[in-house]
Amino acid sequence: MKIPLSYNARSLLQRPVSTLLTALGIALVVAVFIGMLALANGFRTALTRTGSNQNVLVLRKGADSELSSGLDRQAASILSSSPHIATGSDGRGLFSPEVYVIIPLPRKGADTNAVANVVVRGISPAAWAVRSRIQIEAGRRPESGRAEVCVGKKMAERFDNTGVGETLRFAGRNWNVVCRFSAGGSAFESEIWGENEQFMPVFRGQAFQSVTFRLKDPAGFEEAKRTLEADRRLTVDVHRESDFYAEQSELLGRILQILALMITSIMAIGAIFGAINTMYAAVASRSPEIAVLLTLGFQPRSVLASFLAESALIALVGGLLGALVAIPINGMVTSTTNWASFSEIAFSFRVTPTLILAGICFALVMGVVGGFFPARRAARMPVVQALR
Amino acid sequence: MKFFPLVLANLGRHKRRTILTIASVALALFLFASLRTVVTTIDRAAQFGSARRLVTINATGLVFPLPLSYGNRLQAMKGISGVTWANWFGGRYGDNKRFFAQFAVDPTSYLAMYPEISLPEDQKQAFIRERSSAIVGRRLLDVFGWKLGQNVTIQGTIFPGDWTFTIRGVYTPTDAVINDDMMLFHHAYLEERIGRPGIAGWYVLEIEDANNAAGIAKAVDDQFRNSTAPTKTGTEQAFNASFATMWGNVSLLMGTIGMAVVFAILLVTANAMMMSARERTGEVAVLKTIGFKDRTLFGLVMLEAGIITVTGAVIGLGGAKLLYKASNFNAAGFLPGFDVTGNTLLLGAAVALLLMLASGLVPAFRAARLPVVQALRTVE
Numbered sequence: 001m002k003i004p005l006s007y008n009a010r011s012l013l014q015r016p017v018s019t020l021l022t023a024l025g026i027a028l029v030v031a032v033f034i035g036m037l038a039l040a041n042g043f044r045t046a047l048t049r050t051g052s053n054q055n056v057l058v059l060r061k062g063a064d065s066e067l068s069s070g071l072d073r074q075a076a077s078i079l080s081s082s083p084h085i086a087t088g089s090d091g092r093g094l095f096s097p098e099v100y101v102i103i104p105l106p107r108k109g110a111d112t113n114a115v116a117n118v119v120v121r122g123i124s125p126a127a128w129a130v131r132s133r134i135q136i137e138a139g140r141r142p143e144s145g146r147a148e149v150c151v152g153k154k155m156a157e158r159f160d161n162t163g164v165g166e167t168l169r170f171a172g173r174n175w176n177v178v179c180r181f182s183a184g185g186s187a188f189e190s191e192i193w194g195e196n197e198q199f200m201p202v203f204r205g206q207a208f209q210s211v212t213f214r215l216k217d218p219a220g221f222e223e224a225k226r227t228l229e230a231d232r233r234l235t236v237d238v239h240r241e242s243d244f245y246a247e248q249s250e251l252l253g254r255i256l257q258i259l260a261l262m263i264t265s266i267m268a269i270g271a272i273f274g275a276i277n278t279m280y281a282a283v284a285s286r287s288p289e290i291a292v293l294l295t296l297g298f299q300p301r302s303v304l305a306s307f308l309a310e311s312a313l314i315a316l317v318g319g320l321l322g323a324l325v326a327i328p329i330n331g332m333v334t335s336t337t338n339w340a341s342f343s344e345i346a347f348s349f350r351v352t353p354t355l356i357l358a359g360i361c362f363a364l365v366m367g368v369v370g371g372f373f374p375a376r377r378a379a380r381m382p383v384v385q386a387l388r
Numbered sequence: 389m390k391f392f393p394l395v396l397a398n399l400g401r402h403k404r405r406t407i408l409t410i411a412s413v414a415l416a417l418f419l420f421a422s423l424r425t426v427v428t429t430i431d432r433a434a435q436f437g438s439a440r441r442l443v444t445i446n447a448t449g450l451v452f453p454l455p456l457s458y459g460n461r462l463q464a465m466k467g468i469s470g471v472t473w474a475n476w477f478g479g480r481y482g483d484n485k486r487f488f489a490q491f492a493v494d495p496t497s498y499l500a501m502y503p504e505i506s507l508p509e510d511q512k513q514a515f516i517r518e519r520s521s522a523i524v525g526r527r528l529l530d531v532f533g534w535k536l537g538q539n540v541t542i543q544g545t546i547f548p549g550d551w552t553f554t555i556r557g558v559y560t561p562t563d564a565v566i567n568d569d570m571m572l573f574h575h576a577y578l579e580e581r582i583g584r585p586g587i588a589g590w591y592v593l594e595i596e597d598a599n600n601a602a603g604i605a606k607a608v609d610d611q612f613r614n615s616t617a618p619t620k621t622g623t624e625q626a627f628n629a630s631f632a633t634m635w636g637n638v639s640l641l642m643g644t645i646g647m648a649v650v651f652a653i654l655l656v657t658a659n660a661m662m663m664s665a666r667e668r669t670g671e672v673a674v675l676k677t678i679g680f681k682d683r684t685l686f687g688l689v690m691l692e693a694g695i696i697t698v699t700g701a702v703i704g705l706g707g708a709k710l711l712y713k714a715s716n717f718n719a720a721g722f723l724p725g726f727d728v729t730g731n732t733l734l735l736g737a738a739v740a741l742l743l744m745l746a747s748g749l750v751p752a753f754r755a756a757r758l759p760v761v762q763a764l765r766t767v768e
Contacts, residue, residue, distance in 0.1 A: 064478075
């Protein structure tokens with residue numbers, strides 16, 4: 001027969017301090033667990049969202065990032081006549097040859113040494129349509145032939161002179177900020193966009209770094225890749241945009257995840273030790289009670305289950321508390337250098353329901369593991385001795 | 389101290405509990421030391437730099453090259469006693485699972501500029517003589533199992549193609565901050581293969597007098613202000629410091645986690661101490677009855693807490709120090725010179741002391757203030 005759960009709940013209330021301390025310990029572990037994975041998750045999501053699986057990114061053969069790539073005008077013109085390019089509403093191809101550079105910008109308010117490497121992307125007018133998530137939040141698009149730039153949403157909070165109407169200075173020139181755009185939380189929101197023809201002469205001369213176009217047939221990627229890479233006039237690598245950005249997040253995303261798991265597993269061991277102590281003390285102080293239960297005819301199995309449940313209950317309280325602590329960090333913006341592209345990206349912590357569930361499960365595991373040996377001792381208690 | 393055996397006996401009563409609590413403290417301080425060392429390692433890299441070395445980069449940004457012709461003009465400037473230049477190569481080796489940095493450098497002037505990169509004289513000469521040779525850090529040799537004289541092929545990402553270098557030397561940095569997993573090869577070889585565009589990624593200048601750093605930096609930038617590639621010159625330390633800031637707010641992140649770890653373990657220790665104290669209420673009353681002073685009982689509980697936290701701290705902090713030392717850990721090249729500093733150890737000891745106070749004070753006060761009659765009445 002099962003011992004009712006209310007027995008455990010009442011027992012826990014009998015020793016509130018000890019229960020609470022143990023639960024709080026577990027709560028902290030769960031909070032760190034959720035928080036760190038939310039960081040890794042947010043970083044990955046920002047980059048994964050950057051790419052669209054309908055877009056194709058073309059780089060010079062062997063280049064592992066836009067920064068190290070280079071495509072001359074002739075290559076761009078050959079690419080522009082590819083039959084795989086979708087046509088926009090204006091009848092022109094959804095095709096954007098782009099200039100991609102990284103410039104140092106001093107962070108807002110910090111000391112003069114604190115610089116971030118910011119992506120400056122020179123686009124063609126079609127780029128706004130090629131990237132379907134881009135939305136201009138304030139201002140208007142930069143006009144062709146003018147020294148005007150549009151700034152990603154996450155830039156404005158972190159750098160001076162990035163507001164609409166202000167003037168940003170880089171590459172030895174002044175640039176009027178004429179708009180601010182959002183991009184669904186993606187890495188584009190950490191970039192500065194302007195016209196490619198404006199950026200070419202001030203940065204790296206008459207060459208593009210990459211070409212991005214929308215596929216006419218989303219299923220036709222393999223076909224497009226084959227024909228373009230086989231074209232003898234071109235030496236290019238053709239990437240699906242979504243895969244490319246997912247790969248860019250691989251290195252740091254994995255480091256963050258490993259770090260999260262390492263730190264939390266060490267913390268978890270500490271918390272489990274705490275749970276073991278608490279449960280052994282509980283079993284020891286309640287031995288007469290346990291003996292009575294056994295005498296009444298409850299199976300040792302039931303006693304074991306009951307004490308495991310009690311330990312799990314403490315952990316559950318801890319898990320819920322930890323989740324409560326961790327939830328407010330959702331959406332908090334942080335930034336770091338993505339070493340795969342040598343540029344800084346700002347992203348939000350992302351606490352997902354799955355992550356919260358994982359955190360609570362993690363807490364339960366700590367509770368069950370910590371409770372097992374004490375519960376076994378309870379189940380094996382010699383009745384006569386305990387009653388005496 | 390005559391009560392020491394009594395405290396030990398108390399600790400030995402619940403051996404399991406004592407050991408688990410000590411282990412929790414040890415784990416917490418191990419984590420604390422590890423997290424803090426990430427911060428101190430980055431800080432140390434940010435502070436590294438000889439006062440006599442300046443770095444000149446393109447004013448537009450580090451990723452833009454400078455003309456190779458600047459070398460001679462810099463060399464001719466007053467107050468500058470040495471000039472060298474380098475280029476980031478950005479190659480991939482094998483499956484690219486283990487990243488390492490490659491630099492194209494001017495061998496003679498670069499090794500003269502950085503005495504911290506030390507290698508045997510014969511290897512140095514062999515490297516300088518052979519255009520397609522390279523030197524690598526000791527760690528790379530261990531990671532990939534390379535040997536002296538071996539040919540290694542790198543795939544260029546910025547400079548396309550396969551690049552084969554013969555390893556002619558192995559260096560060991562005399563300062564741990566300098567990465568021991570770089571590959572250095574001839575800048576002239578790079579120039580030759582990419583069609584002599586005449587570019588250098590950045591220049592490093594040695595100045596005669598460290599006090600003139602600011603003036604010389606300004607003179608250099610003034611000299612190139614109206615040329616095609618204006619420069620930005622600063623001390624090597626400022627250059628490294630700006631690199632370190634690229635990590636973003638690591639210290640806040642590590643600090644927050646460190647706090648959470650310490651606090652979580654505080655709860656575990658405090659709980660253990662309170663449980664022990666509660667079980668001994670009767671005993672304490674007996675001790676008081678036979679004449680133990682309140683102060684003594686207070687001390688006994690604190691001593692017990694102290695032994696637990698100090699033992700844990702010694703294991704945790706010592707373990708961290710030894711483990712990272714023995715495994716020569718450097719986070720796959722990201723954190724060269726990863727070593728738990730004395731400062732971190734001291735801070736860890738302070739944390740242990742704090743743990744002792746926080747976990748011991750409540751039970752100790754309770755023991756000291758225990759009303760004897762009442763306590764004895766409740767003894768079962």
